Amino acid sequence: MRHWWVWVWLCLGATLFPPVHAAGPSTDKVLNPGAELWNEVRGRQAAPATTQVQGRDSQVLVNEWGEHFRDYRRQRFVRYSGYLLAGVVSLLLLYHLLHGGLEVTESGRKVLRFELTERIVHWLLAGVFLLLTVTGVVLAFGRFVVLPWSGPEVFAVIASASKEGHNLFGPLFIVALLWFFVLFVGRNLPRLVDIYWLIRAGGMLGGGHPAAGFFNGGEKIWFWILTIGGLAVSTSGVVLDFPALVEGRNPLVLALVVHGIAAVVLIAASFGHMYLGTLGVKGSLEGMKSGLVDEAWAHAHHVLWYEELNRKAQAESSAREQGQ
Amino acid sequence: MTVTEFVDGPLWYFALAVFFLGIAWRLVVILANGWRGDLSRPRRSGLTGSVRALFSRFAPAPGIGRRIGLHLTGGYLFHLGLFALLLFAAPHVAFYAERLSLPAWQPMPHWAFVLVSELAFIGLMLLWLNRVLNPVTRLISSTGDHLSSILTFLVMLSGCLALEQAHEPLRVLHFFLVEVLMIYFPFSSLMHAFTFVLSREALGYRYGRRGVPV
Amino acid sequence: MARMKFYCDAERCIECNGCVTACKNENEVPWGVNRRRVVTIKDGERGERSLSVACMHCSDAPCAAVCPVDCFYTTKEGVVLHDKDICIGCGYCFYACPFGAPQFPEDGAFASRGKMDKCTFCAGGPEETGSADEFRKYGRNRLAEGKLPLCAEMCATKALLAGDANVIADIYRQRVVNRAASSLAHGVELQRQKFRATPERERTRTRGSEG
Ligand code: HEM
Ligand code: SF4
Ligand code: SF4
Numbered sequence: 149m150r151h152w153w154v155w156v157w158l159c160l161g162a163t164l165f166p167p168v169h170a171a172g173p174s175t176d177k178v179l180n181p182g183a184e185l186w187n188e189v190r191g192r193q194a195a196p197a198t199t200q201v202q203g204r205d206s207q208v209l210v211n212e213w214g215e216h217f218r219d220y221r222r223q224r225f226v227r228y229s230g231y232l233l234a235g236v237v238s239l240l241l242l243y244h245l246l247h248g249g250l251e252v253t254e255s256g257r258k259v260l261r262f263e264l265t266e267r268i269v270h271w272l273l274a275g276v277f278l279l280l281t282v283t284g285v286v287l288a289f290g291r292f293v294v295l296p297w298s299g300p301e302v303f304a305v306i307a308s309a310s311k312e313g314h315n316l317f318g319p320l321f322i323v324a325l326l327w328f329f330v331l332f333v334g335r336n337l338p339r340l341v342d343i344y345w346l347i348r349a350g351g352m353l354g355g356g357h358p359a360a361g362f363f364n365g366g367e368k369i370w371f372w373i374l375t376i377g378g379l380a381v382s383t384s385g386v387v388l389d390f391p392a393l394v395e396g397r398n399p400l401v402l403a404l405v406v407h408g409i410a411a412v413v414l415i416a417a418s419f420g421h422m423y424l425g426t427l428g429v430k431g432s433l434e435g436m437k438s439g440l441v442d443e444a445w446a447h448a449h450h451v452l453w454y455e456e457l458n459r460k461a462q463a464e465s466s467a468r469e470q471g472q
Numbered sequence: 473m474t475v476t477e478f479v480d481g482p483l484w485y486f487a488l489a490v491f492f493l494g495i496a497w498r499l500v501v502i503l504a505n506g507w508r509g510d511l512s513r514p515r516r517s518g519l520t521g522s523v524r525a526l527f528s529r530f531a532p533a534p535g536i537g538r539r540i541g542l543h544l545t546g547g548y549l550f551h552l553g554l555f556a557l558l559l560f561a562a563p564h565v566a567f568y569a570e571r572l573s574l575p576a577w578q579p580m581p582h583w584a585f586v587l588v589s590e591l592a593f594i595g596l597m598l599l600w601l602n603r604v605l606n607p608v609t610r611l612i613s614s615t616g617d618h619l620s621s622i623l624t625f626l627v628m629l630s631g632c633l634a635l636e637q638a639h640e641p642l643r644v645l646h647f648f649l650v651e652v653l654m655i656y657f658p659f660s661s662l663m664h665a666f667t668f669v670l671s672r673e674a675l676g677y678r679y680g681r682r683g684v685p686v
Numbered sequence: 687m688a689r690m691k692f693y694c695d696a697e698r699c700i701e702c703n704g705c706v707t708a709c710k711n712e713n714e715v716p717w718g719v720n721r722r723r724v725v726t727i728k729d730g731e732r733g734e735r736s737l738s739v740a741c742m743h744c745s746d747a748p749c750a751a752v753c754p755v756d757c758f759y760t761t762k763e764g765v766v767l768h769d770k771d772i773c774i775g776c777g778y779c780f781y782a783c784p785f786g787a788p789q790f791p792e793d794g795a796f797a798s799r800g801k802m803d804k805c806t807f808c809a810g811g812p813e814e815t816g817s818a819d820e821f822r823k824y825g826r827n828r829l830a831e832g833k834l835p836l837c838a839e840m841c842a843t844k845a846l847l848a849g850d851a852n853v854i855a856d857i858y859r860q861r862v863v864n865r866a867a868s869s870l871a872h873g874v875e876l877q878r879q880k881f882r883a884t885p886e887r888e889r890t891r892t893r894g895s896e897g
Binding site for chain 2: 264265267268271272275276304305308309310311312313315316317319320323437438439
């Protein structure tokens, strides 16, 4: 190994001055005509193919993505999203059994947390989301979960209804999502306290409640998952709803893959959100129903917001006193 | 008799009868209650007032438009969408021609059908959410009102699920819910579809006579 | 039981589209749908070849694997059929099919595709054999009448073959042997002339001049 540098130079030389025959294909080799034809059929040579029949991708002889799509759908998508959803549900269940929901003793005094419009838009988004989840899940997993129980005739009816419902509610989701975003983005911009909150996992590791503003770090993460995931399902959903927007079938396959993955992530995250909003943190649901939360709840979970509210109320009352 | 036959046959005729007879009965009862004369000396024409009120009430009273913006948008989206769907959706037009022997008119194209359904849906959901989330409307809503909302929602939902028009059970479900709604209609607050005219007329007449601007 | 297969011989197909027309006529396929199509590669260049494609009735059919309502089934003869009463027209089978066989009556907005339609190997569908319903939804059931698919029966050059896989394979093997023999008789030089790939330089030139 004393002359190792010889090897280094040889390797370098080989990369800089490759052997002559690799410079280009020799032209007088007889290619296998069968292989040639097969390459053309597979569309590997980008030779133009033509056909008299008009239609999406009708000039394509062999659809190279077909097998990948099948493999993705049967071997990956259905399996791993099943694992994810089942995993999230059992984690939540485990957490609830071990830890239980959070509760604060009520003070009886209420403060306004969500305006009427905010509540309406939240439930509009939630309602449309639920309808889309149910119908979408039927399309993606119904064959494995519902069909064996219901038989093909009944399942065909369910699936057809799901498809039509899903197609129709999709655009409503986009409207609701954008509206929701405009109403809530201001309160969901990341702040330094959110990082402390997240490091202490919202107090789940003990040591009491870390301070949080109007929304805590976890809620903000959910908001951004919803926004980004929502944009992904929306754009891909629009492509699937209006196939005329794209040419060929590969963009549609891509849209379906993006749509499926983003949807499953959204659904899994929404499970967590729904748990925390109802059983996990008692009193939260009330805030989204009536708009009012208990002062003790506000103090316990969103102390910075609560203090701000108090400051504002004080400023107002002192202004009123001065005015008198 | 299968479920389909029952829904397509007897139940449909029953619903039709209840719907029309019920509405007629309700209106007759209201009108038969009579009109308590207004003894005051008329300042202006009551008739002008009643005509004006019929139309002026389509716009919100000055000053509250902004406050009830969502309610207003939802109301208009839903009602206009519903009428467009009822009258101009292709399957409905075909139904009227076939089952009610009406002359077939030009239905709207499929894309318009879909667009209008979306608008009507979002309108109905806004109305309903406002009803349950707004403390005031929640307080004044009766069980019957909620039932009206839910039934209307179910009718529209089942209609949109049956959009593929390929699976008979979905059409039957939609039709069944329509019949339930028709039977429920005359006995519920859905009667406002007719009575709104009466109440606006009465109010407008009174106001007009007394010189209150309407 | 025979296993049915199609085979299209690229050395014989002359792109007359007779099979496309025969299929459309025999099965009264919906407007805008063609269950079979002829694709030509290198149209007008050296080495031009045409192939007639439709559903190839895969042994392990990808369409059936991805269908969300599982509406495909394979008959005893190896023909892949589907049930239009169950299909919801989602289009997934079209994404997975290697040959683009599934067709949809409309490809309009709002994914309103209608029921999928594809080549049935002239074997009808799940409705009662020979019934009017079967014909309306799936076309003729020629197999039940002891006949083979009309596209292949009509093929003027016998490029398109349909029938028992073993018989077809034998016919094709015979053809290959004959062709090899003839090219041997004419010497290797002929084969070189005929089949040599277009040189890379020339190919880029022609493509460039097209654009
Ligand atoms: C929260 C929102 C949504 C969820 C949870 C969701 C879920 C799903 C799921 C699970 C599927 C089946 C995917 C598969 O089988 O691979 C699907 C398909 C589809 N989604 Fe969504 N989706 C959502 C939003 C949307 C939106 C906003 C649109 C359109 C604007 C849309 C349009 C579609 C379409 C067209 C399909 C294909 C269905 C078909 O044609 O059969 N989705 N969705
Ligand atoms: S439709 Fe396509 S994937 Fe299905 S059997 Fe026919 S060729 Fe194979
Ligand atoms: S279009 Fe029909 S046959 Fe094809 S995958 Fe969808 S439901 Fe199955």
